[in-house]
Amino acid sequence: MFAFASISVLLIRASMLPRTSCTRTKTNIIGTSLRSTETTICDPSLPQLSDDVLIGHDRTFDKFVIPKLKSRLAQLAKMPPESCEAVKELQAKGLKWNAIGMDFRELVDNDGVDMVIRDISEKVLPWYYSDCECELIMRNDFTDRYKPKPASLNLQMFGYLKPTHFQKFVRDGYLQFDNLGVDVASLQNQISAHFAEIPESRSWRPHAKGIASRPLKLEGLEAIINNQDVLDLASYYLGTRAIMTGYKTLRVDKEVGRADYTSGYWHHDKCGSRLKMFINIQDVGEDGIPTEIAVGSQNTLYFDFHTSELTRYDDDFILNNYPMVKLLGKAGGGFLFDTNAVHKGNVDGKHLTRDAVILDLSPSDKLNAKPRIPNQGPCPEGGMVVLPGWEPNEVDKGRGLGK
Numbered sequence: 001m002f003a004f005a006s007i008s009v010l011l012i013r014a015s016m017l018p019r020t021s022c023t024r025t026k027t028n029i030i031g032t033s034l035r036s037t038e039t040t041i042c043d044p045s046l047p048q049l050s051d052d053v054l055i056g057h058d059r060t061f062d063k064f065v066i067p068k069l070k071s072r073l074a075q076l077a078k079m080p081p082e083s084c085e086a087v088k089e090l091q092a093k094g095l096k097w098n099a100i101g102m103d104f105r106e107l108v109d110n111d112g113v114d115m116v117i118r119d120i121s122e123k124v125l126p127w128y129y130s131d132c133e134c135e136l137i138m139r140n141d142f143t144d145r146y147k148p149k150p151a152s153l154n155l156q157m158f159g160y161l162k163p164t165h166f167q168k169f170v171r172d173g174y175l176q177f178d179n180l181g182v183d184v185a186s187l188q189n190q191i192s193a194h195f196a197e198i199p200e201s202r203s204w205r206p207h208a209k210g211i212a213s214r215p216l217k218l219e220g221l222e223a224i225i226n227n228q229d230v231l232d233l234a235s236y237y238l239g240t241r242a243i244m245t246g247y248k249t250l251r252v253d254k255e256v257g258r259a260d261y262t263s264g265y266w267h268h269d270k271c272g273s274r275l276k277m278f279i280n281i282q283d284v285g286e287d288g289i290p291t292e293i294a295v296g297s298q299n300t301l302y303f304d305f306h307t308s309e310l311t312r313y314d315d316d317f318i319l320n321n322y323p324m325v326k327l328l329g330k331a332g333g334g335f336l337f338d339t340n341a342v343h344k345g346n347v348d349g350k351h352l353t354r355d356a357v358i359l360d361l362s363p364s365d366k367l368n369a370k371p372r373i374p375n376q377g378p379c380p381e382g383g384m385v386v387l388p389g390w391e392p393n394e395v396d397k398g399r400g401l402g403k
Helices: 007-013 059-076 081-092 105-111 113-128 135-145 163-172 184-196 228-238 315-321 394-398
Strands: 096-098 101-103 174-179 211-214 242-252 275-280 291-294 300-302 324-327 334-338 343-345 354-363
Touching: 059 113, 081 113, 105 113, 113 135, 135 228, 163 174, 163 228, 174 324, 184 242, 184 275, 184 354, 228 242, 228 275, 228 334, 228 354, 291 334
Parallel strands: none
Antiparallel strands: 096 101, 101 300, 174 334, 211 242, 242 354, 275 334, 275 354, 291 324, 291 343
């Protein structure tokens, strides 16, 4: 039986910062402003798609971010007065924003999801998301995730979950487990044996020595693979039927840093709402490359969903604008989280090698759409062991999924 990480344990494990609203952050950019003039577009309380957005991005990627912001700023400058007034009205009714995107959750609570989807499509996307092909992501995620939910579910293997746990999962975007019922000793042996067979002179992945992401078939996952309670829990969060598409084995070596591992930056996965379940193969402590999550950020419609460099965010900005939780835990435990939340694997400083088994749980509405939503990116993950119940398409097969 699965064991849930209790609220008291979570508070001990979590390194939390005070919750702040998703509102405008004071600009403190070094260097020349992106704008040629200081003329305010529409209203100073709304995004200027300039220094106020640049501040949220990791400066390592300026050469990608700045040209994109300049292009978007040129489109925003064409915003007519009536559109400006319409967006100001949405802000007054609950739209919130910061340097990485917009949060419409409160607006949905006030106006209902159908009206909000219409308003975003007509009044917001043309000006603030002019080159972002994210309308279909928004429509599907909002329609599914924001539909009314029961207070709880009757799950045999999650019978200890109380209504407050379900509410916390939806509110915060993650759920931890002390024991997922897998044969962790067997998994440790299989994974260790696999990596011991790889020559030291060979990179585990072409782009980064010391990081391996492999479709390694494993024995001992029977308690999890296509477990109906896991699927029902994922479906509850996503608001539509979840499909467990596959799993992969991840190893991040003790010598790996951010220069080797772009997931070591704060980022989202460019999929919109999608869940991953991590199974800890070793104990994960402060020095075990813990996954860290910006709590509540899963509700963000980001300004970019397509370019990795534009979805890598500044450390100080994230920590100053969101509570942060470190997902520490014992071997055999793990967590389920929405990859639309800003998150990272912390490889800063001295750390141990970490192994994990990662399962992909995708929303059926987006997965089965033709074309798929989104039609690019790791949605679902490439290089997995594909599970029964899902058939990869030709694009997936080109990413190492299926035969």
